[in-house]
Amino acid sequence: MKQFLFSRLLQMIPIVLGVSIIVFLIFSFVPGDYVDGMTHKNPKYTQEKIDLLKEKYGFNDPLPVRYVKWLTNTLRGDLGESFVWQRPVSEVIKVFVINSFYLSLLASMIQLLVAIPLGIFTAVRKYSGIDHMLTIFSLIGISLPSVILALFLKKIFCLDLQVLPMSGIRNLGVNLTGAALVKDMFLHLLLPAIVLALTQIPSLMRYTKTAMLEVLGADYMKTARAKGLTPMTVVYRHGLKNALIPIVTIIGMSVPDLFAGAIIIESIFGIPGVGKAALDAVSQRDFPFLMGFTMFLTVLTMVSNIVTDMVYTLVDPRLKLKGEDRL
C-alpha cells in the first residue's frame, strides 16, 4: 500500500508540471490583458501610467521568465495576487471554493439519494411502466439545459410562491449562528442544489441500472436465490455490492466537481462560488487566479483518482493494488 501511494504520488509530479506549462501557454496566447481592460474606458490614463502598470503586473517579461517566476513562487507556496480581487490567490480560492463546496455537496447528496435507488429499482423492474417513464424523464433531464429549469423553478418558488429566497447563500443583515445559520443556508442552497442534482441524476441512474443489469443476470445471483434468500437480500447484499465498482469510479471521478463550481447555477442564483469567479476571471484576464485555480483542480483530480483506486480494494477484495503483497 505504501509503495503504491509513493509511486503514484511520484508520477504526479511530471504530470502536474506538464499541465502547468500547457495551461500557462494557453493563457498567454489569449489576446488582451487585465491592464487594457481596466484602462480602456478611462481617458485619464496616460501611456506612461499604462506602461507602469504593465511593468508592475509583469506583462513585459518574456514568457519563459514569467513561467519560471510563477513556478518558483508557487513552489514557495505563493500563488500570487489576483488582479480582480486584489488579494492572494489562495485566499480567494478558499473563500469561493467553500461556497461552491456547500452547494455541490448538497446537490451530490440529493443526487446519490435519488439516483442509486431509482437505478436499482429500474434494473429490477426492467421493462415495467415505471421503468419506461423514468427512462423518458431521464432523457428529458439529460437534454434540458439547466438554465431553463433554474429560471422556471425560480419563478415558481421565489417569485410566485415566495417560499424560497431569490439569490445569495444567506440572509444579509441578520447575524445568525449555529442551527439557524445552517437552516438559512440550506434554504438558500436548496433550489440551486436541486437543479444541479436534477441534471446529474439521469446519468448516474442509468449507470447504476446498467451495472445492476449486468450483475443481476450472473450465476451467483441464481445461486443466492436458490439458497432461498429473500429478493431484497439478493439484490442488495449480493447484487449491489458487485455492481458498485463502476459506480464508485463515477462517484470518484466526480469528487473534483465538488470543488470546481457550477458556472451557470452559481450565476443564476447569485452564489459567490468559484465557478462564477473563474468565469469573471476569464473575461477580465485575471491569470494568477486562473492559473492557481486550474492547478488546484489538477492536483485534486489526480489525488481523487488515487483515492478511487484505493477504494476499489475495499469494494472488491479481488482487486489488489500494485506493489501490495498477495495474501
Add this chain to the structure above:
Amino acid sequence: MKKLRILFTLMVTLCLSVLLTSCARTTSSENWDLAAKEIDIIKAQSPENCPATAEGRNDTVIIGTSECNGVFNPLYNETAFDMNVTSLVFDGMVEADYNAVPIPGMADFQISADGLTYSFTLKDGLKFSNGIPVTAEDVEFTIYALCDPNYDGPYDSASIGIAGYEDYVTGDADSISGIKVLDEKNIQFTLEKPNGQAIWFFGVGILSKNYYGKDFERGHLETIKAFNDQPMGSGQYKLVEYNLGESLILAAHDTYWKGTPKIKNIIFSVTPPGQEVERLMTGEVDIDFPAVNQDTVNAAVNAGFIDIYRYPTNGYSYVGMNLIDDKYQDQKVRQALIYGLNRQAVVESVFGPYANVINIPQSRVSWAYDEAGINPYNFNLEKAAALLTEAGWEKDGSGKLTKDGRNFKITFSTSEGNPFTDVMIPVMQEDYGKLGIDIEFEYLDFMALIGKVLAGEADMWFLAWDLAADPDDGSYKSDGAQNLFSYANPEVDLLWEQGVKELDRSKRKEIYSQVYRKLNQDIPCIWLYQRSDMWLVNCRIKDFKVSPYRNWTYDMWQMEIQ
C-alpha cells in the same frame, strides 16, 4: 467557456423577457421625454404592494450590485461598485453638484483671479470615523500620494501642473513647492499654469495620514494600498464587513460632520445579471441598477411600489476608424460613412425611447453641450454616394467602390453577443454594400477586441467611452493617451489647450462649442448613441437624489426609511 457564456446570456435574456413581458400591462413611454434634460422620475403608484420582507427592515437598506470585488481607496477605485463604496466612506474637499458644477465638500475653496492659487479651508467638526479630526496635513498627505512617482491609479496628476511636481517626481526635490500647509485648517496649492479641470483633482477623498501614512515614504504606495480592503475615512459610513464576491456591510458614521446618517446600515448584495427587478419585487433589495429597456421599465411600473429614476448615461458608444489607414484620411469619406449608416433606426429598435443618436462627443445634459451649427448627419445614401464620388472613389463594373486600383474594404471588429451590434451589423452591411463598400465582420471576445484596438490593429470597431464632469477629453487630442483613432487636427488641439486654461465657464463653453463643431465636421469616429441609466428604488426609501454627475451616494446621509 466562451460558448457557454453566450448560450447562458442568451437563455437568461430569452427566459426573462418571456417572464417579464407576460406580466406587462401598459407601456409608459409617453412619460419619458426623449430629449429631456432633467432626470425622469416615475413615482410608485401603489406603495401598499411593498413586500413584507422589505417592510421589516427598519434601519437597513439593501443595495443590489453587479459585482462585489473591490479597491476601497479613493486614489485607486475604478469600478462603479468601488466608487459607490468609497464615496460613502470618504469625503473630499470638492463635490460636483447635480449640474457638474464644483461645490464645497469638506472645505471651502477660493481660486485666485489668475487661476494659479487654490486655497482650501476645512470646515469645522470634521472627524474620521476613528474619532481623529481631519487636518490640512491629511489633505497634504493624500495629494502627495497622488503625486508620487510610482502612483499608478486613474488620476492624471501630471496634467494638473502643480508647481514643483516635476522636480518631486524626478527626485530633484524632496517636497512639492506648490503644496503649502498654512495651518491646521488651511492648505494652498499653486499651479504653473491655469487649468480648468484642476478643481476636480482636489476633490479626491481624503485619507487619514495617521491611519494610512504610518509607514509611507516617497515611492512606497504599497503601504497605502495595504489598506485597500480596510477603508477608513471621514465620510457618511464606515465599513463593517466585506465578504468577497457576496456582500459588503456599512454602518452610519455617528460623528459625520453634516449630521448622523438617518439610515443606520447599508448592505451591498450581489444581484445575478438580469434579475434586478425580480429581486426588488420580492423585497430582497431596496435599490438596484438594471439595464434600461421597455421590459424592465414596465416591470418596475407594474410592481407599483418602485420609484424609477432615469437619466442619460454619462458616456456614449461609437464606431471607431483607424485613421492611419489611407482610405479614412479624406474627411469626405468619413462623412459618407456616417451619412450611410442608419443610426436613428438602429438605436430606436434596440433601445426604444431610452437612447438618442449623438453627433458630438458630449452628453446632452452637460453644460458644455451645444447643438448650434451641428450637422445631424441624418441617414442619406445619395449624399453618402456623392461624397464618396467627390473623394475620388468610383464604382467599377461589378459595383465595387475603387480608387487607384484599390477596393474599399472594411474589416469591422466587435464583441460577441452585443445586443446593439447584432442589430446594427445587418443594416450596415446592406447600406454600405449599396454604396459599393466591401465590409467584413469579425467577432472577438471583449478583452480581445480591446487588445486589438489598443494595439492599433483594428480597422473599424464598436466600443464606448465614459465621460467625466469636465469636458476636457484626451480621445480627440493628437497627443492624447487615449486617442484610439490616431486623430490629429492642429486647430482642434489648440482649442483643447485654450479650453483647459480658461476658467470662466461661459468662455470655456464657447471654446468647446467650437471644438464640437470642428469635430462634428471632421468625424474622427462615427458617434452612435447615448443611452440611459436607471435606478430603481423601493418607495419606502425617501429623499433619493441622483444625477449623471452626482451619484446618490453623496446624499445618502439624508435618505430616510418610511
